[in-house]
Amino acid sequence: MKVVTTRNELSASLKQEKQTGKTIGFVPTMGALHPGHASLVKRARDENQVVVVSIFVNPTQFNNTSDLDNYPKTLDADLKLLKSIGCDYVFVPSADEMYNSETNSPQIDLGFLEQVMEGSSRPGHFQGVVQIVYRLFELVRPDKAYFGLKDFQQVSVIRFMVKTFNLPVQIIPCETLRESSGLAMSSRNLRLTEMQKQDAVGIFSTLLHGKQLAQTSKPSEVKKDMELFFQSFPLDLEYIEIVDPLTLESLEDSWVKGAVACIVARAGEIRLIDNMEFISNEG
Numbered sequence: 001m002k003v004v005t006t007r008n009e010l011s012a013s014l015k016q017e018k019q020t021g022k023t024i025g026f027v028p029t030m031g032a033l034h035p036g037h038a039s040l041v042k043r044a045r046d047e048n049q050v051v052v053v054s055i056f057v058n059p060t061q062f063n064n065t066s067d068l069d070n071y072p073k074t075l076d077a078d079l080k081l082l083k084s085i086g087c088d089y090v091f092v093p094s095a096d097e098m099y100n101s102e103t104n105s106p107q108i109d110l111g112f113l114e115q116v117m118e119g120s121s122r123p124g125h126f127q128g129v130v131q132i133v134y135r136l137f138e139l140v141r142p143d144k145a146y147f148g149l150k151d152f153q154q155v156s157v158i159r160f161m162v163k164t165f166n167l168p169v170q171i172i173p174c175e176t177l178r179e180s181s182g183l184a185m186s187s188r189n190l191r192l193t194e195m196q197k198q199d200a201v202g203i204f205s206t207l208l209h210g211k212q213l214a215q216t217s218k219p220s221e222v223k224k225d226m227e228l229f230f231q232s233f234p235l236d237l238e239y240i241e242i243v244d245p246l247t248l249e250s251l252e253d254s255w256v257k258g259a260v261a262c263i264v265a266r267a268g269e270i271r272l273i274d275n276m277e278f279i280s281n282e283g
């Protein structure tokens with residue numbers, strides 16, 4: 001496994017790989033890797049001849065400086081994990097390497113996609129995500145790129161970006177990996193106390209509760225009931241939304257295939273995000 005810190009070195013290495021006709025699978029991350037990240041890398045390993053992982057805590061997608069400053073960093077452990085699961089290249093650039101005058105990314109109007117949920121709660125967040133993912137795609141030129149459905153809205157935004165700029169990459173959405181308690185794995189969980197970790201299971205319990213109700217009640221009623229149910233947990237609820245998976249519009253009176261419930265809540269100052277598909281997309 002090769003650890004690369006400059007754009008030039010990475011593109012030179014990957015150019016050689018591509019000249020021999022190898023396919024490239026890419027997993028962008030912000031490090032502090034856990035088994036959820038590893039599941040994306042393993043899938044990339046299964047489906048491609050070359051696997052590239054980036055580790056970069058992208059400042060432009062943080063709208064809160066304390067969240068950025070406190071973002072966990074565990075580079076040595078990350079590299080060890082990536083090596084053990086067969087990653088070929090790890091790209092660990094500095095902020096200057098990604099945002100100097102030689103790098104660029106086009107403007108994009110994300111419209112409604114950045115006006116709801118994470119878009120309205122974290123102004124500028126998705127513009128920052130698009131900015132960095134576009135630059136990474138340009139550099140890596142992957143055949144397939146792997147993203148976790150834990151960040152469900154991010155997957156919608158990335159797909160929209162790929163379509164808008166007609167980028168030759170296939171986006172592969174991957175299921176959320178959870179602790180045995182049901183808590184979605186997240187780098188931010190490293191900052192939770194044991195007590196907060198137990199409390200945070202309330203997010204998963206509320207999603208399960210809502211999914212059950214979705215069989216008999218309409219979306220607006222399920223949402224209200226989930227909000228009430230959530231009150232029994234000592235977490236601060238930011239929002240619960242039940243949305244159409246394609247448009248992200250809130251569902252009120254009727255269900256659509258693939259309807260997803262999204263929750264964001266805080267345990268202390270740690271912001272936790274999760275979601276669950278309530279209505280199967282199949283059949």
Ligand code: AMP
Pocket residue numbers: 028029030031035036037039040146147148149150151174175176177178184185186187
């Ligand atoms: P991050 O380092 O938080 O930017 O995450 C990098 C990628 O891993 C994103 O595509 C995330 O959606 C994905 N990811 C994060 N947590 C999980 C999880 N628990 N299960 C599956 N994928 C995840």
